[in-house]
Amino acid sequence: MPSRIAITPGEPAGVGPELLVKLAQDNYDVELVAFADPALLMQRAAAIGLPLQCLPCNLSAPAQAHRSGQLKVVDIALHSPAQPGQLNTANASYVLETLRQATDACLNQQCQALVTGPVQKSVINDAGIAFSGHTEFLEERCAADKVVMMLATEQLRVALVTTHLPLSAVPAAITSATLQRVTEILHHSLQSQFGCEQPRILVLGLNPHAGEGGHMGREEIDTIIPCLDILRQRGWLLEGPMPADTAFTPRHLAKCDAVLAMYHDQGLPVLKYQGFGRAVNITLGLPIIRTSVDHGTALDLAGSGSADVGSFNAALNSAIEMTQHSRKHL
Ligand SMILES: NC(=O)c1ccc[n+]([C@@H]2O[C@H](COP(=O)([O-])OP(=O)(O)OC[C@H]3O[C@@H](n4cnc5c(N)ncnc54)[C@H](O)[C@@H]3O)[C@@H](O)[C@H]2O)c1
Numbered sequence: 001m002p003s004r005i006a007i008t009p010g011e012p013a014g015v016g017p018e019l020l021v022k023l024a025q026d027n028y029d030v031e032l033v034a035f036a037d038p039a040l041l042m043q044r045a046a047a048i049g050l051p052l053q054c055l056p057c058n059l060s061a062p063a064q065a066h067r068s069g070q071l072k073v074v075d076i077a078l079h080s081p082a083q084p085g086q087l088n089t090a091n092a093s094y095v096l097e098t099l100r101q102a103t104d105a106c107l108n109q110q111c112q113a114l115v116t117g118p119v120q121k122s123v124i125n126d127a128g129i130a131f132s133g134h135t136e137f138l139e140e141r142c143a144a145d146k147v148v149m150m151l152a153t154e155q156l157r158v159a160l161v162t163t164h165l166p167l168s169a170v171p172a173a174i175t176s177a178t179l180q181r182v183t184e185i186l187h188h189s190l191q192s193q194f195g196c197e198q199p200r201i202l203v204l205g206l207n208p209h210a211g212e213g214g215h216m217g218r219e220e221i222d223t224i225i226p227c228l229d230i231l232r233q234r235g236w237l238l239e240g241p242m243p244a245d246t247a248f249t250p251r252h253l254a255k256c257d258a259v260l261a262m263y264h265d266q267g268l269p270v271l272k273y274q275g276f277g278r279a280v281n282i283t284l285g286l287p288i289i290r291t292s293v294d295h296g297t298a299l300d301l302a303g304s305g306s307a308d309v310g311s312f313n314a315a316l317n318s319a320i321e322m323t324q325h326s327r328k329h330l
């Protein structure tokens with residue numbers, strides 16, 4: 001039986017809905033199920049001149065392979081009609097409802113993976129709802145003790161110790177317990193999901209020049225080095241803490257399966273410079289498979305049809321591969 005992949009198009013005023021319409025133009029061996037308002041998808045399909053037929057989805061029925069131009073939809077109504085590029089706090093709870101229903105369908109095994117389009121975190125917060133990202137939302141919804149954000153291209157994987165935090169809050173968030181747990185999840189995922197028998201992880205320092213022997217910050221000496229030493233006693237191949245400015249050079253990258261960065265803008269700018277438009281955001285440590293795009297809502301492009309579907313396509317293909325891999329290893 002084909003797998004069923006849950007897809008949330010994300011912010012209704014952003015490019016997510018039209019990118020999903022673009023994705024739906026191909027055939028797949030799996031069933032794609034959008035958790036969305038079908039009227040929104042039809043409207044964006046018309047706006048960008050692509051054919052689309054939305055069909056109701058019975059999540060209890062056997063999945064059927066996706067056919068070009070058709071899309072199964074779990075109907076979740078917008079609270080207010082969405083205009084491309086125009087954020088509206090009235091639709092913030094709609095966005096979260098699509099995520100809740102799609103996540104729950106994965107948790108109860110009606111769907112085998114979740115692929116998420118981009119959400120606008122600010123409009124959800126402006127609506128009075130605490131939300132810092134899918135990663136944190138899914139950690140809570142799936143009752144996972146800890147999850148890890150990793151973005152990956154064919155050439156590079158970058159995982160993060162901390163995610164959507166103000167920079168001023170980062171040092172205090174890098175505790176020995178957090179660093180150890182994040183490294184364990186990354187190590188386990190590289191082995192179990194990405195075929196790295198003996199994962200080689202390059203861990204970055206937090207401070208310039210990895211603290212310069214304590215003269216430019218003590219987090220390396222007080223937290224990172226002792227934690228890595230403990231983990232190395234398990235025989236793990238952990239390099240670092242490396243100065244972040246020179247870690248992303250071919251000689252070092254050739255010797256590692258993933259880079260572990262201490263914070264969002266230490267690791268992701270490099271990854272996105274290397275592969276924006278074809279990178280995939282993968283949440284490690286969840287009981288479900290979840291992938292996402294490498295870009296945001298691109299409000300400036302919404303409704304134009306010019307947004308690139310490359311990363312959404314890569315996120316879908318990664319989810320399909322991970323689903324096949326997990327079926328093989330059941
Ligand atoms: N997966 C996600 O949910 C996700 C990821 C990143 C950012 N965001 C959110 O998106 C919102 C906007 O963020 P931002 O402005 O920093 O980043 P953005 O990715 O939306 O836009 C940055 C630039 O990249 C361009 N761009 C983005 N996607 C593109 C595509 N598919 N094709 C061509 N060009 C594209 C945009 O036009 C813009 O010039 C924020 O609320 C942010 O938190 C969400």
Ligand SMILES: N[C@H](C(=O)O)[C@H](O)COP(=O)(O)O
Binds near residue numbers: 134135294295
């Ligand atoms: N940090 C991600 C990025 O820059 O691509 C993005 O904000 C999405 O994160 P979530 O998957 O947690 O929403």
